[in-house]
Amino acid sequence: MSSFAKFNIEGPNVVEFLQYLCSGNVNVPVGSIVYTGMQNEQGGFVSDCAICRLEEDQFFAIVPPVQQLRFCLWLKKWVKKLGHKIYVGDVTGHYTVLDVVGPSSRALMEKLTGESMSRCDFPSFSIREIAIGMATGIRALSLTHTGELEWEMYIPNEVNDIIFSHLFESHRCLFLRFMNRAYLMLK
Structure with a gap:
């Protein structure tokens, strides 16, 4: 993405x-x-x-x-x-996009943001700004291309390292696999 x-x-x-x-x-x-x-x-x-x-x-x-x-x-x-x-x-060059997909994606997004990602709080076809740790200005979209739960995170390039650090810390709790093209699949 x-x-x-x-x-x-x-x-x-x-x-x-x-x-x-x-x-x-x-x-x-x-x-x-x-x-x-x-x-x-x-x-x-x-x-x-x-x-x-x-x-x-x-x-x-x-x-x-x-x-x-x-x-x-x-x-x-x-x-x-x-x-x-x-x-x-x-603004194409300003963002890195990370797709978080799969049945455990909601749990990961809630763990990363400390916010509810329920269908009521973050319905399909919606966008809101989120923060992960000290990283702010992340545009999160609840938009699916696969039929699975999915969030696209449009991450300002200057905070990529923070996001990936949080993801690597989180992968021990959830069954997180990094796929090609920086897609994430959660079992």
């Missing part, structure tokens, strides 16, 4: 802007995630993405790596064309 492109999109008209470009309704409560497509004027496919609402006027978009440049250019084209005051920032 680290290779996926990541964008901050924000501004006073950001909801109107994204509603115009996305086929899915992105006017959702703060903390929600919408998986949607973007189409061109003829209805053709431009991109698929996960749009995460961080604040009333701030979104975080996750896009497949092959669509990074296309997505960025598409957004900037429409910012100019529509005359909106929208900031589009490519």
Whole structure:
């Protein structure tokens, strides 16, 4: 997931802007995630993405790596064309992404954060900021690609070492295995 492109999109008209470009309704409560497509004027496919609402006027978009440049250019084209005051920032290089997957993933996430990760407190298709030890600013998403319990952690690069230290300490209690591409599988 680290290779996926990541964008901050924000501004006073950001909801109107994204509603115009996305086929899915992105006017959702703060903390929600919408998986949607973007189409061109003829209805053709431009991109698929996960749009995460961080604040009333701030979104975080996750896009497949092959669509990074296309997505960025598409957004900037429409910012100019529509005359909106929208900031589009490519933050792909700012984060390392760690996928925590499996039946014990909730227990690990609760151990790492000291917070409840129950379905009531952290429902599917939601995002919130978490802290692990002294590491803050981690964007945690409850989003599954496998059908299993899954959290994606978007970790600011400057705190990677802290996170991996906590994971290695936790692996003794839970049956944690590191998989290729930094995916975690929990038995």
